Amino acid sequence: MSIAGPTYLAFDIGGTKIASGFVTLPAGGAADDVADARPATSHERAIPTEASRGGDSIRERLTALCAEQLAWAADNGVEVSGIGIAAAGVPDSATGEIVSATDILPGWKGQNLYRAFAAVTDLPVHMVGDVGAHGLGEAGYGAGRGRGIVLSIGVGTGIGGAIVIDGRLFQGAHGVAGHAGHVPAALGEGFLCSCGTTRGHIEPVASGTGLRDLYNRRLEERSGGADSGGTVPAPAADGADVARRAADGEALARGVIEDSARALGECIGGMGNLIDPDVIVVSGSVVKAGPLWWDALREGFADSALPLVRPTPLVEGLLGGDAPLVGAAVAVHRSIA
Numbered sequence: 306m307s308i309a310g311p312t313y314l315a316f317d318i319g320g321t322k323i324a325s326g327f328v329t330l331p332a333g334g335a336a337d338d339v340a341d342a343r344p345a346t347s348h349e350r351a352i353p354t355e356a357s358r359g360g361d362s363i364r365e366r367l368t369a370l371c372a373e374q375l376a377w378a379a380d381n382g383v384e385v386s387g388i389g390i391a392a393a394g395v396p397d398s399a400t401g402e403i404v405s406a407t408d409i410l411p412g413w414k415g416q417n418l419y420r421a422f423a424a425v426t427d428l429p430v431h432m433v434g435d436v437g438a439h440g441l442g443e444a445g446y447g448a449g450r451g452r453g454i455v456l457s458i459g460v461g462t463g464i465g466g467a468i469v470i471d472g473r474l475f476q477g478a479h480g481v482a483g484h485a486g487h488v489p490a491a492l493g494e495g496f497l498c499s500c501g502t503t504r505g506h507i508e509p510v511a512s513g514t515g516l517r518d519l520y521n522r523r524l525e526e527r528s529g530g531a532d533s534g535g536t537v538p539a540p541a542a543d544g545a546d547v548a549r550r551a552a553d554g555e556a557l558a559r560g561v562i563e564d565s566a567r568a569l570g571e572c573i574g575g576m577g578n579l580i581d582p583d584v585i586v587v588s589g590s591v592v593k594a595g596p597l598w599w600d601a602l603r604e605g606f607a608d609s610a611l612p613l614v615r616p617t618p619l620v621e622g623l624l625g626g627d628a629p630l631v632g633a634a635v636a637v638h639r640s641i642a
């Protein structure tokens with residue numbers, strides 16, 4: 306039984322929902338001598354992002370949610386030490402401004418959350434990117450716990466990554482470090498990446514939607530051949546659909562899962578060679594695609610990693626959907642500790 310440490314109010318702002326909850330870190334942080342101590346998350350609330358209403362609307366509803374949560378904390382005697390934010394897009398942790406965002410969040414770029422939160426609270430506020438927060442969570446209290454250099458890769462709707470060194474997020478000169486989806490991969494040539502390129506990035510063929518798109522492209526190519534014979538499967542709805550078809554033994558789906566995971570593994574091998582991490586943590590919906598995916602990922606990694614990097618553990622994340630909230634709490638804790 307661990308002793309409770311400080312409690313932070315955390316937010317995870319994504320494209321479809323804004324999650325919030327109170328995260329109580331164990332006393333002593335992520336120290337090795339309390340290896341089983343886990344953060345406790347309570348009073349979780351979520352509201353839809355309603356991205357199409359624009360960035361101003363998101364900011365206003367976010368700060369309203371913050372005020373509600375703080376009122377609940379005051380009513381229930383919960384002492385809050387600070388506010389941690391895991392934000393979609395590329396946030397500037399120093400100024401609180403969102404410096405870049407995709408078309409999924411119109412008007413999100415340019416929002417300043419530190420200024421917005423200052424209107425409702427005097428508590429210290431610290432913001433990092435959502436993928437960075439995920440990495441901080443896994444590095445502090447998940448699959449990367451106790452390891453010095455953690456490379457965290459998220460494979461879901463998109464692909465992102467984070468580099469955590471001794472408990473701190475490595476953000477790069479422009480806050481862009483860790484964009485693991487935007488590295489070259491021949492398999493991605495001709496597929497439109499979320500960054501705008503069609504020259505061959507890994508994300509459009511290895512994310513969840515990427516698995517679907519790769520499958521449907523091959524299906525189209527196959528059925529384009531005259532008299533292919535037999536029944537042609539319907540296009541896949543999403544990555545999970547492709548994984549299901551592969552588990553059912555469908556050859557086309559199995560080939561897509563294998564090629565996609567292998568290509569991603571090769572990219573991760575390259576990242577491993579560059580960073581030389583102690584552990585590589587892979588999370589997100591796609592890691593549930595099964596052993597076929599994992600085996601191909603590990604093969605691709607082994608093929609591309611240098612001999613000294615090859616034995617690096619490549620493991621599944623442990624925190625699941627709570628990782629960004631936990632990581633946001635870790636981020637603000639670190640910023641004021």
Ligand SMILES: [Zn+2]
Binds near residue numbers: 486488499502
């Ligand atoms: Zn890209």
